[in-house]
Amino acid sequence: MEVLKSRKTLQDFIERQKEMGKKIGFAPTMGALHNGHLSLYEAARSQNDLVISSIFVNPTQFNNIEDLKKYPRDINRDIKILENSGLVDAVYIPEVQDIYPEKAESRHYDFDGLENEMEGKSRPGHFDGVGTVVEELFKQVKPDNAYFGEKDFQQLAIIKKMTEKKGLHINIIGVNIYRAENGLALSSRNQRLTEDRRKDSKIIYETLIKVNDWFRVVSIKEIKDRVKDVFDDQKGMQLEYFLIADENTLKETDFFYKDKSYRAFIVVVVDGVRLIDNMHLD
Structure with a gap:
């Protein structure tokens, strides 16, 4: 596996691969890798000649500087995980100046209002940061296909919208949420929970399963009341939304309309760690 530590090294590598006509699959990450990330590369492996990862903790998508400081970083561990997986041909590990040569700040995007829903309400500018770093990585890596997990479903929708509006000829492919055996959606943030609290947090997935059972059987107001009741009974857990x-x-x-598709979204703070999850409703 090639480890590419500068924009110039990446450019030389990409040029060689493009000259050979290689189809490139790409999934960017912020590191702290787990099996959820590997599921992206597994999907990419089956559809491309070459699979590239990137590891870059993007400063412009953190609203809270303390969250940026706390974000888990262990680059040697991440490289070893990628090497051992056998799924990735190259990993790009840029410095801040490779992504932001002048100043680490976001461009402004119009995502047709997608940025104003859910996460956007409490994290102003967050999706501008996401759009900026992903667009820049796309320009540098030049992938044919790019893979993102459905756990961050709003982010997936935003990246699809950005790619469409910028006229980028890249297929954006969503990959199913990778879950632990107890159903908890895998996330780098889970590393900040104790083993017992990771076990307790299975209640998030179990609640989504119940929501899917209640869907179209009872009103949305009743569903929301039931979900609130579930987390009112959980010690050390706060239902954010x-x-x-x-x-x-x-x-x-x-209200449910027959011709539309719906998804349930949930955010729960467990011992100060913010966990997000979602589920398509059948």
Whole structure:
């Protein structure tokens, strides 16, 4: 596996691969890798000649400087995980100046309102940061296909919108949420939880399963009340928000329409660690 530590090294590598006509699959990460990330590369491996990862903790998508400082970093561990997986041909590990040669700041994007829903309400500018770093990585890596997990479903929708509006000829492919045996969605943030609290947090997935059972059987107001009751009974857990939204617009709904697709979104803070999850509703 090639380890590419500068923009110039990456450019030389990409040029050689493009000259050979290689189809490139790409999945960017912020490191702290786990099996959820590897599931992206597994999907990419089956559809491309070459699979590239990147590891870059993007400063412009953190609203809270303390969150940026706390974000887990162990580059040697991450490289070893990628090497041992046998799924990745190269990993790009840029410095800040490789992504932001002048100043680490976000460009402003219009995502047709997707950025104003859910996470965007409490994290102003977050998705501008996401759009900026992903667009820059796309320009440098020049992938044919790019892979993102559905755990961050709003981010996936935003990247699809950005790619469409910028006229980038890249297929954006969503990959199913990778879950632990107890159903907890894998996340780098989970490393900040104790083993017991990771076990307790399975209640998030179990609640989404119940929501899917209740879907179209009881009203959305009743579903929201039931979800609130579940987490009112959980010690050390705070329900930040739960909502059901149109999968295409991400706008919250209070009524089910037969011709639309819906998804339940939930954020729960467990011992100060913010966990997000979602589920398509059948």
